[in-house]
Amino acid sequence: MPSHLLDRLQGRLDGFRGTLQADQPLAPIVWFRAGGPAEILALPTDAEDLAFLMRALPPDIPVTVIGLGSNLLVRDGGVPGVVVRLSARGFGQIAVDGQRLRVGAALADRRVAAHALEAGIGGFAFYHGIPGGIGGALRMNAGANGVETRERVVEIVAIDRAGGRRVLSNAEMGYAYRHSAAPADLIFVEAVYEGHPAERDAIRAEMEAVQAHRETAQPIKSRTGGSTFKNPPGGKAWQLIDAAGCRGLAIGDAQVSEMHCNFLINNGGAAGHDLETLGETVRLRVLEHSGIRLEWEIKRIGRFGASGIVEPFLGRD
Template sequence: MSQTFAEGTAATRALNGAPLDGAGLLARLKDRLAGFRGSLQADAALAPIVWFRAGGPAEILAMPADADDLAFLMRALPEELPVTVFGLGSNLLVRDGGMPGVVIRLSARGFGHATVEGNRLRVGTALADRRVAAHALDAGLGGFAFYHGIPGGIGGALRMNAGANGTETRDRLVEAVAIDRRGERHVLSNADLGYSYRHCGAPDDFIFVEAVYEGAPEEPEAIRAAMDAVQAHREAAQPIKSRTGGSTFKNPEGNKSWQLIDAAGCRGLRVGDAQVSEMHCNFLLNVGAATGHDIELLGETVRARVLETSGIRLEWEIKRMGRFGATGEVLPFLGQG
């Protein structure tokens, strides 16, 4: 999953003049970033850190040391520079032309903490969802088993109100802490976030750095049984050991995306090495050397066929970002919708 507030589909914006490569951009930003304590890498490969294992590089990949370092980075970067935040790389498709500007990745070292405060858990947003479930088990707090079955990290879960098995992030969240594009810190209540199905109403430029959840005391045996049930369901119904981005499309009201995809004859459909899962039609897989273009083209082919057969326009749940590569642009619904 990712927190995204700059899609980065436009050409790279230079600070003054023509577009720059990553090394040139980093050199131009050197003085501004002199106080940054984290790591910076130019022209960094992103495919190894996204679950699809596809897509182009980032001009600059930045890993802040902690929340204060992130705030410094936000204040230091020019306002016109695209900024995108990556989490654990699930629920994410990077296009082959790569990501212009700065990609920020929150590290487990700086943003992976977890502390118990009575019936509450305070966690960093680089923490994996399933680790939150594990910490809740250790603390004897019920209500978090659903996170055991969701790939990705807490930052992405906050941004998209991630849920499973009848429970969503909003059902357990008390408050979240975010840093905005100007480097200012905000504490937002559950109500402030304006949650709905796979939607968060927080401003696009907010980067979540911490979350506070509340559960209820429960026997560890019962919590473990609930987590085991979630895991068993995933293993039986989803291709969790494949290179995938998780659920591809949101469920339309009153329908299941996988059923619409299956009815449109798309089970097992391939574009290059991208394939619709035979096990679960709402998962796209990289079964070999699929490119970002292959995966997105397959997704839009599925959307076009579902529209043709049912009249329903599926919406992407997976976040697609970056510039299209030399293969060209992929049009929504193949340009027919």
């Protein structure tokens, strides 16, 4: 991609303390290891630096936020505008106050579970099984093993597109299954969670059970984006995919996992186009077999590349 956007911004960003990288590959930092580059990748130093960046960016420049890249499919044409990635150094803090945890948005979910264990705070073992970061968990109401983020979060701090600081309550997030109604332009920077007193041995046993389930039921050693589709009301996505004959289905190096067929895998050379086409093929086959329209859980970002557009096989998403 051309670097004229970075040239355009130079005069506006003299006070920015983070780093800006033009035409920066994203494939190495997303779990699928596929997709195109960011026109500009911005790594702010802290929340104040992020707010400065948002105030400095002209409103016509799109901003996309990525976290640990575990539930993300980047299209091959790359992501236009500015891609913001929060660093663990600036946004990975955690502080314990009684049964509450104040957590930075760049901290891995598993680290939250570990800190809760150390502090004897129950209610967070489910995060041990989610391979993502807190920012994404807040945005999509991540959950596992029958527990969701909305059951633990008290309030969330965010920076808006104009650089303002916002504090949202749990109710203001508008949580539903794998969804929040928070404005799309908000960048979450930290959150306060609340758990309950629990014995460390009991917490540890729960975390070990979560880990054992992941190792035996999910392709955690593969290049995957985690759960691909949301479970429909009253059903399981993987069962519908399996019943439609899609277990092991492949397009190029993109494949439906043999171990857990709600996971797509990059076997080495799959492009974003291959993975998205496979996902849409699965949706079509499930619809034809069961009449159920699966919805993507994985977030897809960016522009389509030279391989062309992947049309939603089931109509408008």
